[in-house]
Amino acid sequence: MKVRQDAWSEENDLLLAETVLRHVREGSTQLKAFEELGDTLNRTAAACGFRWNAVIRQQYEKALGLARKQRKQHFRNLEKKEKSSGLHIVSENNPSGENTVGIPDSPALTMREIIAFLQNINMSEADYEILQRELETIKREKAAIETKYEELEKRAITMQQDYEDLVRIMDRARKMFVFGDEAAQKHALQAEDNKDLEKIAE
Structure with a gap:
């Protein structure tokens, strides 16, 4: 594997x-x-x-x-x-060369070798098509990953903003209750908190 x-x-x-x-x-x-x-x-x-x-x-x-x-x-x-010496094709069923077409004492090729050669000629185009398809698949996968990454980045930014808003609300509340008059500032705190909470809810 x-x-x-x-x-x-x-x-x-x-x-x-x-x-x-x-x-x-x-x-x-x-x-x-x-x-x-x-x-x-x-x-x-x-x-x-x-x-x-x-x-x-x-x-x-x-x-x-x-x-x-x-x-x-x-x-x-x-x-x-081949032109100068002639081409002697040997059938695989007739390896002795009897009843074959060609010039004696010329280089011998089997039918299997000829077929393999012809198939190899066409393979380069097939190779190109296979690689082209693989490249298109990889491009599509890359585009999908980039889209997913952008979505996650937007969500992360939103979560960061929500977190910062929440920290600000808590900080203001702490300051009001520690340093100020609770009754006098209660109304102002509620108004500001409601604005920030509405933002988070959006």
């Missing part, structure tokens, strides 16, 4: 950047990088993805661009190699 950890160390950030760049260079997806790193750091892939997009990615934009160029160059080199 993955354990949530809030603190990211510099080493974790560096490992995250290296893992993502390696996956991009090798033609894999960022989501696969987040999953790999999540297993290594005992975090969720979503947490790794959020850290990458929110904090680390901006620092590595140039490196990311270079990794994408390297990936394109890698695939171009593969295409040239």
Whole structure:
């Protein structure tokens, strides 16, 4: 089970950047990088993805661009190699290569490898959509927390004002009864107390 950890160390950030760049260079997806790193750091892939997009990615934009160029160059080199030597597809049910289309002595790819490659091409868009949805959810949660915080702050201010009003009433009452004539000041005290109590009741 993955354990949530809030603190990211510099080493974790560096490992995250290296893992993502390696996956991009090798033609894999960022989501696969987040999953790999999540297993290594005992975090969720979503947490790794959020850290990458929110904090680390901006620092590595140039490196990311270079990794994408390297990936394109890698695939171009593969295409040239395939064109020059031919592509030999081996069926998994026919590993010997009998009755397969291709040029003998050419590099062999299984159908499973071809399907995995094609799926990886489409994964980057799926990764983006997943991360976009997660980001929207986090934004909504943040807005809800901010609203709740504002409400609690208003309530705290009101309670503080009520408390101060109550202390003033008690202080005036104490002064009247200690230093003044109770009968003469009783009426004035009641009038002032009623005003303050009405304020509190509001």
